[in-house]
Amino acid sequence: MSRKPVVRMAELEIDPDRLETYRALLSEEIEASVTLEDGVLSLSAVSIRDKPNHIRILEVYAGQEAYEAHLQAPHFLKYKKLTADMVTSLMLIEVDPIAMRAKP
Numbered sequence: 001m002s003r004k005p006v007v008r009m010a011e012l013e014i015d016p017d018r019l020e021t022y023r024a025l026l027s028e029e030i031e032a033s034v035t036l037e038d039g040v041l042s043l044s045a046v047s048i049r050d051k052p053n054h055i056r057i058l059e060v061y062a063g064q065e066a067y068e069a070h071l072q073a074p075h076f077l078k079y080k081k082l083t084a085d086m087v088t089s090l091m092l093i094e095v096d097p098i099a100m101r102a103k104p
Helices: 016-036 064-072 074-083
Strands: 006-014 040-048 051-061 087-094
Touching: 006 016, 006 064, 016 040, 016 051, 016 074, 051 064, 064 074
Parallel strands: none
Antiparallel strands: 006 051, 006 087, 040 051
């Protein structure tokens, strides 16, 4: 049985005065998620060059169950709690993969 991957794009704006703290917490959360959760296939975060407090995250999960498990993972809940007052805007966008490749 093949599972359909869940792919999402998150668009965030971060309080510029808290940006470095946010970036450190995001990096920690991404590392934990990819390392500890089999269903988290990929998490990639980038910032807009001329607007460094505008963050984009591409998330790839093995399936809906993996995505839902990620939302309950202790490291994600910690990240969410610690960054809640740093995020000034958040938009989650459902996307459909067209071509996604990575080297092992």
